[in-house]
Amino acid sequence: MQQIKLWIWLLALNLLLATVGIVHAQDNLETVTLPVEGMVCPFCAASVEQVLKSLDGIVEAKADYIRGLATISYDPTQVTPTQMIEAINTQSFYRARLPRPEETTIEASKRLNPLPFLVGGGLIVLAGVGAWRVIAWWKAGRATNPQPS
Secondary structure (H helix, E strand, O other), rough: OOHHHHHHHHHHHHHHHHHHHHHHHOOOOOEEEEEEEEHHHHHHHHHHHHHHHHOOEEEEEEEEEEEEEEEEEEOOOOOOOOHHHHHHHHOOOOEEOOOOOOHHOOOOOOOHHHHHHHHHHHHHHHHHHHHHHHHHHHHHHHHOOOOOO
């Protein structure tokens, strides 16, 4: 019983020390928002996030394919925005760059929005499937009720 209590106390102490380390590490974090070109779907954004999270020093990475931006929280002692850009450009199909000094987040988000194209494409697919179903239904009806010649 004493050994179990000792393990519980050690676990609690370990968690406390880990929490203090996390809080201390988050004091030195910086955030950067990078324009990323070529993302058109959630899978594109997930790919960019995965590349960024593979770098040491990245605490959090969120990519927004609609606005074409990646927002990264990082430890500047371990990684730089230039290294992040190089990783995205070499390990994915997308192109990142440093934001221009005059470019704000609003200006960066004024890109062509792919959402209407995705919705339109989905509607075209649904119309095609619907037409196929109508033709199949019509052919099935003709096969069961042949017209007299």
